[in-house]
Amino acid sequence: EGELVIYHWFEYMPAELLEKFEAETGIKVTMDTYDSNEAMLASLKAGGMGTYDVAVPGDYMVQIMAGEGLLDTIADGELTNKGNIASAWADPSFDPGRKHSIPYQWGSTSFSVNTEDYDGEINTTDLLFNPPEELSGKINMLDSQGEVMALAALHMGFPQCDTDRDRLSALNDMLQNAKTHWASFNSDTAKEVLLSGDVSVGMIYDGFSAKAREERASITYAFPTQGYVVWMDNVVLLKDAPNRDSAIKFMDFLLEPENIAAVSNYARYGLGVTGAEEFLDPDLATLPEANPPETAGAGAFIAVCDQATQAVYDQIWTNLKN
Amino acid sequence: MNSSAELAVDVRNAVKRYGDFTALQQISLGIRDNEFFTLLGPSGCGKTTLLRMIAGFEDVTEGGIFLFGDEIENLPPHKRPVNTVFQNYALFPHMSVLENVGFGLEMKGSSRKEAAKRAGEMLELVQLSQFAGRKPAQLSGGQQQRVALARALAPSPKVLLLDEPLSALDLKLRKAMQIELKHIQRETGITFIFVTHDQEEALTMSDRIAVMSAGELQQLGDARAIYEKPRNMFVADFIGDTNLLEVSVDKVTNGRAECRISGDHALSCDAVDGVDVGARVHLSIRPERLLLSDQGIEGSSLKGTVAENIYIGTDITTIMDVDGGPKITVRTSNTERGNKRIFEPGSRAYVNMETGAARLLVD
Amino acid sequence: MNSSAELAVDVRNAVKRYGDFTALQQISLGIRDNEFFTLLGPSGCGKTTLLRMIAGFEDVTEGGIFLFGDEIENLPPHKRPVNTVFQNYALFPHMSVLENVGFGLEMKGSSRKEAAKRAGEMLELVQLSQFAGRKPAQLSGGQQQRVALARALAPSPKVLLLDEPLSALDLKLRKAMQIELKHIQRETGITFIFVTHDQEEALTMSDRIAVMSAGELQQLGDARAIYEKPRNMFVADFIGDTNLLEVSVDKVTNGRAECRISGDHALSCDAVDGVDVGARVHLSIRPERLLLSDQGIEGSSLKGTVAENIYIGTDITTIMDVDGGPKITVRTSNTERGNKRIFEPGSRAYVNMETGAARLLVD
Amino acid sequence: MSAKTDVRTYTGFRFMTILCLVVLYAPLIVVTVYSFNASRSLTVWEGLSLRWYAEVFVGPESAKFKQAALNSFSIALIAATLATAIATAAATAIVRGGKFRLRTPSLGLITLPIMVPEIVLAVATLIFFNSIGFTRGYMTILVAHIAFCIPFAYLPIQARMQGIEDTYEHAAMDLYATRAQAFRRILLPLMMPGIISGFLLAFIVSLDDFIITNFVKGAGVETLPTAIFGSVKQGLKPNIMAISTMLLGFSIVMVTLSYFVSKRNNTQ
Amino acid sequence: MAGGAAPGGSTASDTYARARHWLLMPSWAVLGVFVLAPVCVMVIYSFLTKEFRGGVIWDPTLAAYDQFFFDRGLFGDSEPKLQWTYITIFWRSIWQAGLATILSLLIGFPTAYYIATRPAKTRALWVFLITIPYWVNLLIRTVSMKFLLRDEGPLNDFLLNIGLIAEPLQIINTNLAVQLGLFYSYLPFMVLPIYAAVERYNFSMSEAAADLYATKWTTLRRIVLPAVRPGVIAGCILVFVPSLGAFLAPDLLGGAKNFMIGSLIEEQFKGNAGNWPFGAAASMILLSMVLILLMIFAHQQRRAEASA
Ligand SMILES: Nc1ncnc2c1ncn2[C@@H]1O[C@H](COP(=O)(O)OP(=O)(O)OP(=O)(O)O)[C@@H](O)[C@H]1O
Numbered sequence A: 001e002g003e004l005v006i007y008h009w010f011e012y013m014p015a016e017l018l019e020k021f022e023a024e025t026g027i028k029v030t031m032d033t034y035d036s037n038e039a040m041l042a043s044l045k046a047g048g049m050g051t052y053d054v055a056v057p058g059d060y061m062v063q064i065m066a067g068e069g070l071l072d073t074i075a076d077g078e079l080t081n082k083g084n085i086a087s088a089w090a091d092p093s094f095d096p097g098r099k100h101s102i103p104y105q106w107g108s109t110s111f112s113v114n115t116e117d118y119d120g121e122i123n124t125t126d127l128l129f130n131p132p133e134e135l136s137g138k139i140n141m142l143d144s145q146g147e148v149m150a151l152a153a154l155h156m157g158f159p160q161c162d163t164d165r166d167r168l169s170a171l172n173d174m175l176q177n178a179k180t181h182w183a184s185f186n187s188d189t190a191k192e193v194l195l196s197g198d199v200s201v202g203m204i205y206d207g208f209s210a211k212a213r214e215e216r217a218s219i220t221y222a223f224p225t226q227g228y229v230v231w232m233d234n235v236v237l238l239k240d241a242p243n244r245d246s247a248i249k250f251m252d253f254l255l256e257p258e259n260i261a262a263v264s265n266y267a268r269y270g271l272g273v274t275g276a277e278e279f280l281d282p283d284l285a286t287l288p289e290a291n292p293p294e295t296a297g298a299g300a301f302i303a304v305c306d307q308a309t310q311a312v313y314d315q316i317w318t319n320l321k322n
Numbered sequence B, C: 001m002n003s004s005a006e007l008a009v010d011v012r013n014a015v016k017r018y019g020d021f022t023a024l025q026q027i028s029l030g031i032r033d034n035e036f037f038t039l040l041g042p043s044g045c046g047k048t049t050l051l052r053m054i055a056g057f058e059d060v061t062e063g064g065i066f067l068f069g070d071e072i073e074n075l076p077p078h079k080r081p082v083n084t085v086f087q088n089y090a091l092f093p094h095m096s097v098l099e100n101v102g103f104g105l106e107m108k109g110s111s112r113k114e115a116a117k118r119a120g121e122m123l124e125l126v127q128l129s130q131f132a133g134r135k136p137a138q139l140s141g142g143q144q145q146r147v148a149l150a151r152a153l154a155p156s157p158k159v160l161l162l163d164e165p166l167s168a169l170d171l172k173l174r175k176a177m178q179i180e181l182k183h184i185q186r187e188t189g190i191t192f193i194f195v196t197h198d199q200e201e202a203l204t205m206s207d208r209i210a211v212m213s214a215g216e217l218q219q220l221g222d223a224r225a226i227y228e229k230p231r232n233m234f235v236a237d238f239i240g241d242t243n244l245l246e247v248s249v250d251k252v253t254n255g256r257a258e259c260r261i262s263g264d265h266a267l268s269c270d271a272v273d274g275v276d277v278g279a280r281v282h283l284s285i286r287p288e289r290l291l292l293s294d295q296g297i298e299g300s301s302l303k304g305t306v307a308e309n310i311y312i313g314t315d316i317t318t319i320m321d322v323d324g325g326p327k328i329t330v331r332t333s334n335t336e337r338g339n340k341r342i343f344e345p346g347s348r349a350y351v352n353m354e355t356g357a358a359r360l361l362v363d
Numbered sequence D: 001m002s003a004k005t006d007v008r009t010y011t012g013f014r015f016m017t018i019l020c021l022v023v024l025y026a027p028l029i030v031v032t033v034y035s036f037n038a039s040r041s042l043t044v045w046e047g048l049s050l051r052w053y054a055e056v057f058v059g060p061e062s063a064k065f066k067q068a069a070l071n072s073f074s075i076a077l078i079a080a081t082l083a084t085a086i087a088t089a090a091a092t093a094i095v096r097g098g099k100f101r102l103r104t105p106s107l108g109l110i111t112l113p114i115m116v117p118e119i120v121l122a123v124a125t126l127i128f129f130n131s132i133g134f135t136r137g138y139m140t141i142l143v144a145h146i147a148f149c150i151p152f153a154y155l156p157i158q159a160r161m162q163g164i165e166d167t168y169e170h171a172a173m174d175l176y177a178t179r180a181q182a183f184r185r186i187l188l189p190l191m192m193p194g195i196i197s198g199f200l201l202a203f204i205v206s207l208d209d210f211i212i213t214n215f216v217k218g219a220g221v222e223t224l225p226t227a228i229f230g231s232v233k234q235g236l237k238p239n240i241m242a243i244s245t246m247l248l249g250f251s252i253v254m255v256t257l258s259y260f261v262s263k264r265n266n267t268q
Numbered sequence E: 001m002a003g004g005a006a007p008g009g010s011t012a013s014d015t016y017a018r019a020r021h022w023l024l025m026p027s028w029a030v031l032g033v034f035v036l037a038p039v040c041v042m043v044i045y046s047f048l049t050k051e052f053r054g055g056v057i058w059d060p061t062l063a064a065y066d067q068f069f070f071d072r073g074l075f076g077d078s079e080p081k082l083q084w085t086y087i088t089i090f091w092r093s094i095w096q097a098g099l100a101t102i103l104s105l106l107i108g109f110p111t112a113y114y115i116a117t118r119p120a121k122t123r124a125l126w127v128f129l130i131t132i133p134y135w136v137n138l139l140i141r142t143v144s145m146k147f148l149l150r151d152e153g154p155l156n157d158f159l160l161n162i163g164l165i166a167e168p169l170q171i172i173n174t175n176l177a178v179q180l181g182l183f184y185s186y187l188p189f190m191v192l193p194i195y196a197a198v199e200r201y202n203f204s205m206s207e208a209a210a211d212l213y214a215t216k217w218t219t220l221r222r223i224v225l226p227a228v229r230p231g232v233i234a235g236c237i238l239v240f241v242p243s244l245g246a247f248l249a250p251d252l253l254g255g256a257k258n259f260m261i262g263s264l265i266e267e268q269f270k271g272n273a274g275n276w277p278f279g280a281a282a283s284m285i286l287l288s289m290v291l292i293l294l295m296i297f298a299h300q301q302r303r304a305e306a307s308a
């Protein structure tokens, strides 16, 4: 008995799973959606707190929200299934000790190349930031500051949230130059522009790329040697949650391997719970997009910068978009 | 009720200004109940403005207007028992002719059916029954004006304001409507305030006439007084055709004045207070009171040459070039016999004046 | 160029229908170059419709219109060397009076300055110079009409169409404008097609007049022919006042017909082809050609009682109740002497007819 | 009247109108065509199928979309109606109320919602609703929609009213109509094209709004745009195209019906 | 009567002067509470200190405006210079919105005029025909527009097939695409007000103009346009102002390579920066700019009227 209000991404939760949860617990679920971490944060800060019980922020956003005091702490022992969390995700840097969150889905952000149009080496960030002549004007970037800046830093071999002025200036110049080769910034149609052939290279999430490949086999996901971005979305317990008990029940529910596997089967991303393999689609295990080659650089989470550094990043981004 | 209770409309020292243009200056008029009252004056003299102030569409800048003894400054138009036939008709474009005419009745509380019935009768009166279903845009100018008339008459107001209601009608219909209007006015006892620029119409129909000019009242009186005893040059000139001759007074004896016209002609007429020997004044002589003849009469004749004869149906107008003097218009009834003879252009003739035909005007 | 080349406007069998309403039926008219041509007819007879067809705003349903010999069906309005004074003025509300008047000149290629100069002159002509800067909404009805007139005159068209251009003007100004118009017409040689419902205006100004009724041409001729020799009852009745008496023809001898009126009165008049003994026809007698008297004349007199005298300034109209017969209107010039006597209402009198005053009408 | 003599017609205007309609409808034809595509791609045609229509009605999200459609239409209808009424009253005061001190401020206030960027209004409204303790839900969406629809209804109405001379109302009042009657019987019918234009603009603006709605709506209350947006973000999916096609069909049916109904009323 | 006619005549009417406050009450109430009050909140916010990642600290400052007008370098500590970045963004938006408005006017005016001159019975149908597409969501319309305009899309296919072009036209991700998108987004906002105004126009004035030798096009320019000006102005405002703040069309069709005002402001509320005071300040500057533009316009209008 009771209610639960979820603040969630668009298209990220199979409806059957919610029905199952409702059937099992008798809790009535209401779901509201958002289209970016930042939009979610803005809405919560503008007065949305106290409305929702749980949200599903990405890694860095968990850290930010915790820092802003928007998250409630899950007491030890409250979550029956906490032990199901895979050890790799049990103590992440963005939420040490998993005090506020549980894993939902994880994946990577890099770019895909239409190999019909380009037959050279694809596993390098040069394709985005220093592309060969033939790809100039055929590149789509995600319209997302965090992901672009993180990849750019990897490309230059600089740390994220850098404070070195010379390196920041260099980063700025590099991006200004790279922009001349880009066709567009599009997050919403990142997949479509690749499928339609409008661009040959496009920044994209691994799951999207997998879906694109199903429709156009030549779309190949790149794991650059310089590294790539990894992310994890997490279910967090919000402060002032009106139905805190239901929220805990929901988190426990999502820590059941069978249930979270259903999410992965639907969204085509990885999960952070042990013992889910038997419930997963077999092809998920062998997805090229989820299995980086040896040559791949390290995956990196987007770092959370301090205010001063973030101000410089914002300035670089503004310059880029001007 | 105060002293002016018997007056239907009492305009007291009314002034109307548009910005710094004064359209009406200190007009005072009493219009009696049951009267057919006419406002006559040249274009732009403020006739429409005065009507609009009575109907309630214009503020009175200064002064006041009383309706049956009551100050009406704060009465909105729809509470004034006054209807208007607008100069530009103002027919409702989205309503049929019948609906237009029935509108006022409906507003006064008649049912739609009653209103339509009476509207039908009014349309018969203005001879437009067969157009009841048309929209105003599908009517000719004159037809529209008749609809406007029917619409204003339908609710039987206490005072009816008519702003040139017959001007777009042809003579035949105008005559018929004149008689009909007069008839309606007598029968219903509605006070009519009628604006026209047609002097004949004004003279024929009105109990009293107010002659206006440039926002000022020039003369108020019945038809005969206005026509035969114009108070000033403006009225004499404006009402009907007249010959206005500039003269200097030579002699005043026994109530008669001797007047000299350029070219050494002399005419004698009744003297008027305030006009002394040597004064330069005007003499007004109506063309129909002049007669062309071979023979002159001492003190009542001018000699000259016929310049032109203009045929106007009932009459013939002759323009005479008086020797060394002004042009003079003579009107001759278009009859075969009669003692008025027609002279061909170029021929020499005397213009003889009837006794009492010449009137001295002070200003 | 074809045979009608000398005609300014040649209307040939023109028909105009609105849906299944026929506004003009088979009109044929030739208007000569340099002519002052008038369309006269009751409200709704199709005058405006005909003008609009000439100007190019209405299709000709059947038949054709030729301008100086050229078929103009396919000529858009702005290419026709024709200007119009619209019945509803159609002034441009967003332009000042001066801009309105200068518009046509500018369109013909004059510079703004030239246009303004000539527009100023035109405004002087219509006595509106001091209103040059006003917007049309700030003018009185008559002032607006004068602006419309000035605007149409300014570009000196070959044919000027005037749809009741003087109807909103007061008598004085109307007379002045009549003379001015006539003057302009003579001076410029522009062909004028003039619509009016004022018979006096039509008679005074026109070279020729077309009388229309219910979409049909009734008579075409000069003023005198129309007034004195009306072709049918409609024209006789419509042009000027007339007494229309229903008579039966008793005898026809020596080109004279003897007519019997109800109440046992008899009048004799000129016989007309096609009217035989026993026919019931109409007799038209103009009021100004009747004379009140104590004594009757055999065959030219009706006896009766005076019902009413109406004073109309220049004249007095007397309504007579003819014994056992119709009412008859007599018009007496308002003069002191003259051989026409005025009888008081109630008194008995003879109505004597001048020789040749009665005219027999076939239909 | 033939084109030659009719001073009202302009050659080329008909062509422009047709061009305008082509531009308006071409993208929708694409949507309609691809809603029958067997594949889920907007770029590859794989044959005719009705599966996406089936999905709209029985698919996992059918209930959500039904509710969203209901919300959208009821909100659009109520908001457009009230906004049009409010705008009509305001236009009357501003165009027919003479000169007064509050005239310009009122005009400014009425046009304010279109002057403020939508995102700002969205955030501001949300902050404001919270500060006055408004619970978010259907009502908050409705009020917000009424508010931002007002200028869209207002401008066509004002434009129209400015073209109507007041002599008609004067004539009505002269014939004993009160101001209210003159308004209802004379001014209102003459203003109808402006009012219809205003209503339609308000209606489509409300039907289309995403940003503000997304901020002020309560949890679980969806309108069509908020329900559709997420799906479209990741590429136009066929079931969304099916929904759009049905919307289009629905509006066409409605319009055709109202046309015939009004035509019948006219002929009676 | 109360109020009194406007001095100098003019067309101002005071028929409903007595009721004007009642008539305005509903709009004041609704807009005052649900638009003006929130906007006032934003005005206040623009003078507050930003809270990192969204929100405000109640500490008055001009920092947001300073950031808008002064360039202090990448690291925020160089000598302040005039800030061109945002001016450029504003100018770009005005330019795009202006062109879109002109495009809408060029197509919308003839359409509105054509509809208004149809027989009375079919006019409503035409009006509906214009608005029907807008029952479908803006995003869907824009996405399918994008599909149409693609290099390999139906439009290019068609043009290639009829041989009008040899190479596909690059439309997508250009300014033209943005203008087309804006045009498509707001066309009825242009058509409907103009339609409402033309429908009321008295065509005997066109006849008078034609009679005075004006060609149809001159008549249109000198007579019709001034007479229906209120409708044209309403239409232009309804297209121009929303276009200024639009971000869907620029993002989807223009490739989002350059900020427009709309996306710049959105970024402040929904982006990483979360700089609410700056977003509020930019909005207020946009708002004041639009208001000033409108005031200049209204002033000129009044002067034109008064010069009578
Ligand atoms: N658009 C129209 N539809 C239907 N009938 C019309 C239309 N316009 C005019 N008529 C009719 O055609 C006839 C002739 O109209 P027209 O305007 O030519 O008359 P007119 O002779 O100018 O009259 P007036 O002297 O009153 O101006 C009238 O009976 C009128 O009702």
Ligand SMILES: Nc1ncnc2c1ncn2[C@@H]1O[C@H](COP(=O)(O)OP(=O)(O)OP(=O)(O)O)[C@@H](O)[C@H]1O
Residues within 6 Å of the ligand: B018, B021, B023, B041, B042, B043, B044, B045, B046, B047, B048, B049, B050, B087, B197, C137, C138, C139, C140, C141, C142, C143, C168, E008, E009, E010
């Ligand atoms: N709104 C206005 N603003 C300024 N002046 C005006 C206005 N309305 C009328 N006038 C002026 O006031 C004067 C009187 O106008 P009014 O309409 O009363 O004249 P009128 O006597 O009815 O003339 P007409 O016989 O031509 O209709 C005119 O000179 C006119 O130009």
Ligand SMILES: NCCCCN
Residues within 6 Å of the ligand: A009, A012, A058, A205, A231, A233
């Ligand atoms: N819809 C899933 C995308 C998540 C990116 N952080």
Ligand SMILES: [Mg+2]
Residues within 6 Å of the ligand: B047, B048, B049, B087, B163, C140, C141, C142
């Ligand atoms: Mg007047």
Ligand SMILES: [Mg+2]
Residues within 6 Å of the ligand: B140, B141, B142, C047, C048, C049, C087, C163
């Ligand atoms: Mg006419």
